[in-house]
Amino acid sequence: MTIKVIMAGATGWVGKALIPAIAAQTDMALVGAVSRNAAGQDSGVTAGGQKNGVVVSGTLADALSSASDVVVDYTKPNIVKAHALEAVSKGRHMVIGTSGLGAADYAEIDKAARANGVGVLAAANFSITATLMKRFALMAAKYVPDVEVIDYASAGKADAPSGTARELAEMLAEIRQPATARPVSDVSGVPETRGAAVGTGTGVQVHAVRLPSYILSCEALFGLPDERLTIRHDAGSSAAPYVAGTLLAIRRVSEFKGLVRGLDALMD
Ligand SMILES: NC(=O)c1ccc[n+]([C@@H]2O[C@H](COP(=O)([O-])OP(=O)(O)OC[C@H]3O[C@@H](n4cnc5c(N)ncnc54)[C@H](O)[C@@H]3O)[C@@H](O)[C@H]2O)c1
Ligand SMILES: O=C(O)C1=N[C@H](C(=O)O)CCC1
Numbered sequence: 219m220t221i222k223v224i225m226a227g228a229t230g231w232v233g234k235a236l237i238p239a240i241a242a243q244t245d246m247a248l249v250g251a252v253s254r255n256a257a258g259q260d261s262g263v264t265a266g267g268q269k270n271g272v273v274v275s276g277t278l279a280d281a282l283s284s285a286s287d288v289v290v291d292y293t294k295p296n297i298v299k300a301h302a303l304e305a306v307s308k309g310r311h312m313v314i315g316t317s318g319l320g321a322a323d324y325a326e327i328d329k330a331a332r333a334n335g336v337g338v339l340a341a342a343n344f345s346i347t348a349t350l351m352k353r354f355a356l357m358a359a360k361y362v363p364d365v366e367v368i369d370y371a372s373a374g375k376a377d378a379p380s381g382t383a384r385e386l387a388e389m390l391a392e393i394r395q396p397a398t399a400r401p402v403s404d405v406s407g408v409p410e411t412r413g414a415a416v417g418t419g420t421g422v423q424v425h426a427v428r429l430p431s432y433i434l435s436c437e438a439l440f441g442l443p444d445e446r447l448t449i450r451h452d453a454g455s456s457a458a459p460y461v462a463g464t465l466l467a468i469r470r471v472s473e474f475k476g477l478v479r480g481l482d483a484l485m486d
Contacts, residue, residue, distance in 0.1 A: 221247070221469065225240060241262070311471040331477055353485075368383075369382065
């Protein structure tokens with residue numbers, strides 16, 4: 219069966235890499251592309267390549283008026299939730315790459331997806347090695363209760379923390395033992411410098427750095443008396459790391475009913 223795919227965010231950094239990649243798969247067909255500022259243009263051309271015959275729609279609603287199976291979203295943090303609810307309400311499976319959503323948003327999307335009998339795969343980071351970083355950090359958290367997360371990204375990144383750091387902290391908070399660090403509420407000085415607690419319970423402290431020259435890096439720092447462990451992922455400046463994981467998600471998302479978070483769910 220050929221999987222019919224709509225790419226939302228077709229003219230973005232990741233979208234431009236995914237348009238030719240989806241079109242090149244023998245088991246997929248690119249049937250739609252969405253971008254507000256390129257409506258009416260050929261999506262192969264706006265991605266920097268040859269014409270592919272798929273015209274860019276200005277809205278997801280327009281693209282959904284033709285038959286499709288899966289919507290892939292790499293748009294903006296303030297757009298993605300509405301896109302997900304719209305796509306699942308129209309019976310489409312959804313692959314979410316866009317960052318900026320939290321546990322409450324995902325719970326709402328999960329409910330809508332179940333009600334409509336479709337699958338949603340949301341991964342803050344579709345890179346294979348970033349997913350391994352998360353997996354190794356979750357393994358370490360079973361043995362080392364004190365962990366904090368540092369997120370480094372470009373000066374203009376729209377959301378903080380990064381989706382990568384947020385997903386990691388939320389999952390660490392669910393499994394790690396109570397930390398031994400002094401509670402932030404007992405700290406004098408400028409307690410905000412201890413970062414923000416992300417996740418359930420006391421949460422995991424996350425520190426987001428936004429500076430020119432950084433792209434996207436994420437560190438989980440574990441401390442024990444007289445020893446420490448750092449698990450770090452660094453992404454380079456192209457969107458290549460996210461392509462293979464997104465293609466895998468497009469292939470597998472119809473296996474689910476409701477929402478699954480993290481590419482690691484597909485990597486066993
Ligand atoms: N999960 C991952 O592995 C991963 C990887 C890279 C980026 N991201 C995230 O994906 C998102 C997109 O990243 P990017 O660097 O490609 O962004 P970008 O700014 O380069 O591209 C955003 C795209 O969304 C489109 N867009 C904006 N508003 C829209 C609207 N209302 N309707 C339709 N399209 C709209 C823009 O036209 C553009 O095509 C960010 O949240 C980023 O953090 C996630
Ligand atoms: O460039 C970005 O923006 C990225 N965002 C994702 C995040 O927020 O974690 C991951 C990859 C790059």
